[in-house]
Amino acid sequence: MYNFNNNRKLTVRQDSACGLHCIKIKDITVRTSTQTLIENINLHIHCGKITALIGRNGAGKSTLIKAIIGEWKHEGTIAFTDLKNNTVENLTIGYVPQSLNIEKNTPVSVYDLFAGYISKSPIFFHKNRKLYQRIKDQLSIFDAQDLIDKRACDLSGGELQRVLLSIAITPVPNLLLLDEPISGIDRNGMQLFYNNIARLKENYDLAMIIVSHDFDFVRKYSDYVILLDKKIVKEGEPKEVLDSDEFKQVFG
Amino acid sequence: MDTLYKLMETILPFSWIEYNFMKNALLAILIITPLFGILGTMIVNNRMAFFSDALGHSALTGVAIGTIFGIADTNLAMLVFAILFALLLNTIKRKNTVSTDTVISVFSSLSMAIGLVILSRGGNFSKYSGLLVGDILSITVNEIGSLMVIFIFTLLFWFLCFNHLHASGINSSLARSKRINTNRMEDCFSVVIAIIVMFSIRWVGILLINALLILPAAASRNMSFNMREYHLFSVMISLFSGVSGLIASYHLGTATGPTIVIIASAIFFFTLFLRPSGKSKA
Numbered sequence: 228m229y230n231f232n233n234n235r236k237l238t239v240r241q242d243s244a245c246g247l248h249c250i251k252i253k254d255i256t257v258r259t260s261t262q263t264l265i266e267n268i269n270l271h272i273h274c275g276k277i278t279a280l281i282g283r284n285g286a287g288k289s290t291l292i293k294a295i296i297g298e299w300k301h302e303g304t305i306a307f308t309d310l311k312n313n314t315v316e317n318l319t320i321g322y323v324p325q326s327l328n329i330e331k332n333t334p335v336s337v338y339d340l341f342a343g344y345i346s347k348s349p350i351f352f353h354k355n356r357k358l359y360q361r362i363k364d365q366l367s368i369f370d371a372q373d374l375i376d377k378r379a380c381d382l383s384g385g386e387l388q389r390v391l392l393s394i395a396i397t398p399v400p401n402l403l404l405l406d407e408p409i410s411g412i413d414r415n416g417m418q419l420f421y422n423n424i425a426r427l428k429e430n431y432d433l434a435m436i437i438v439s440h441d442f443d444f445v446r447k448y449s450d451y452v453i454l455l456d457k458k459i460v461k462e463g464e465p466k467e468v469l470d471s472d473e474f475k476q477v478f479g
Numbered sequence: 480m481d482t483l484y485k486l487m488e489t490i491l492p493f494s495w496i497e498y499n500f501m502k503n504a505l506l507a508i509l510i511i512t513p514l515f516g517i518l519g520t521m522i523v524n525n526r527m528a529f530f531s532d533a534l535g536h537s538a539l540t541g542v543a544i545g546t547i548f549g550i551a552d553t554n555l556a557m558l559v560f561a562i563l564f565a566l567l568l569n570t571i572k573r574k575n576t577v578s579t580d581t582v583i584s585v586f587s588s589l590s591m592a593i594g595l596v597i598l599s600r601g602g603n604f605s606k607y608s609g610l611l612v613g614d615i616l617s618i619t620v621n622e623i624g625s626l627m628v629i630f631i632f633t634l635l636f637w638f639l640c641f642n643h644l645h646a647s648g649i650n651s652s653l654a655r656s657k658r659i660n661t662n663r664m665e666d667c668f669s670v671v672i673a674i675i676v677m678f679s680i681r682w683v684g685i686l687l688i689n690a691l692l693i694l695p696a697a698a699s700r701n702m703s704f705n706m707r708e709y710h711l712f713s714v715m716i717s718l719f720s721g722v723s724g725l726i727a728s729y730h731l732g733t734a735t736g737p738t739i740v741i742i743a744s745a746i747f748f749f750t751l752f753l754r755p756s757g758k759s760k761a
Contacts, residue, residue, distance in 0.1 A: 292652075293652060296652055296655045296656050297655055298651065298652055298655045320656045321656060322652055322653050322655075322656035324650045324652055324653050327649050327650050327653075328648065328649055328650055329649060330526075332700055332701070332754075333524060333700070334699075334700055334703035334704055334705055334706065334708060334709040335524075335645075335649075335705065335706060336704060336705040336706070338705070339645075339705050339706045340649070342642075343642045343645045343646050343649075344642075344646055344653075344657050346642065347642065348642075349637065349638050349639075349641040349642060350641065350642055350645065350706045350707075351520070351637075351641060351706045351707055351709070351710040352638070352707070353707070354707065376704075376705075378704055378705075391653075394653075395656075400656075404656070
């Protein structure tokens with residue numbers, strides 16, 4: 228099925244994580260007019276690390292993600308530092324959503340979808356050969372190059388996920404945020420998704436935050452776990468958090 | 480303008496082209512229908528059909544406010560009101576407290592009612608009933624000029640902003656992560672729709688304007704696989720139903736707007752059967 232070694236893109240490009248980039252999320256609080264959604268979230272995230280975000284429904288996982296993206300207004304700061312020379316840089320963010328707002332029968336091909344994010348030339352006007360090739364190359368990182376002419380609405384959950392991953396890492400961001408898909412992906416598809424995440428971690432210089440509902444995955448792949456319930460209830464190594472009393476209280 | 484008229488008479492060997500009002504109507508249709516076709520693609524994709532319908536309805540209130548304040552140019556009153564209406568709708572929508580459908584429906588009914596109440600004072604609403612159906616044959620040369628300006632302005636907007644607009648509609652968080660200001664995009668698009676709707680409503684009519692915006696794109700969707708086909712077919716269907724509707728209405732002695740809508744609807748149902756079976760071509 229899936230042959231990583233064939234993937235010249237991945238082996239040639241990108242230096243792997245240097246561990247010297249640090250994202251400091253400080254005192255993030257999000258309020259609506261009536262309630263506090265998340266409160267005083269403090270996080271340090273280093274490149275090359277996977278941080279898993281777990282919690283029951285409505286615990287504020289998506290809110291935190293949207294606050295980091297800048298879609299939700301928040302108090303507190305997010306700073307990105309290069310520890311090598313201690314400079315503060317602009318943080319670039321990649322985001323993989325759970326799903327897209329595309330109805331059945333929508334005439335948007337994967338090429339259109341992709342080009343819309345990385346090109347200035349309007350996608351309804353003409354198809355750019357060079358761009359087409361570049362998109363195909365980027366898609367091939369996740370073995371999705373054959374999907375380029377398909378309509379986005381016809382893709383399976385797993386296929387769409389791979390396309391969205393490619394979009395999120397073009398260009399390669401400092402921080403990759405992933406909302407784990409809840410539906411539309413079978414067991415094999417999930418495994419493929421996790422393998423891809425693991426490959427990203429090894430080969431790219433980026434930090435990842437993953438909202439996950441799969442504790443087997445969290446235990447096996449993540450470096451750090453945050454248990455969220457409006458504020459951080461428990462954080463630490465996967466084993467430490469998943470075996471804690473706080474975890475049992477929330478998911479018990 | 481005279482040279483253009485002469486040219487049209489030489490190129491088009493039809494009896495109806497002798498009339499200047501028919502030439503004007505044809506020119507107006509050649510300008511406005513491609514715009515409807517283009518804007519419609521995004522309105523349908525982003526599920527804004529209800530929104531553009533409400534905008535059309537707000538025209539009545541615009542006219543009413545114009546008459547109250549004695550603004551001679553009701554076009555201007557309509558335009559200003561529609562833009563404010565669109566931006567207000569967007570703001571309330573973003574508060575996320577009520578479902579979008581409900582908000583739009585409330586606004587649409589209210590603005591229609593306010594307009595009707597004010598305009599029907601003293602029992603002379605019949606003076607304004609032309610707004611409901613519209614009359615493309617009454618278009619003047621100056622108005623064609625302003626349509627042309629809007630045409631160019633909209634094309635510019637479309638070429639510059641389409642990708643970001645498209646991204647905003649597909650997933651706002653993803654668009655945000657790519658540093659696209661989704662709210663600004665949404666507002667700009669709403670304002671453009673407001674301008675086009677208000678400028679064409681006199682000729683197309685409040686009751687039909689949404690049909691002309693939605694139908695070509697909806698029909699085009701049934702046969703396209705990507706954005707390029709989607710736009711191309713939509714513009715072609717829009718142009719075709721516009722021109723053939725005008726000619727048919729001349730020969731049949733019917734109102735032009737509804738005739739165009741019937742032709743566009745017929746095309747929609749035809750394409751529904753052509754529809755690809757859901758699989759993309761390779």
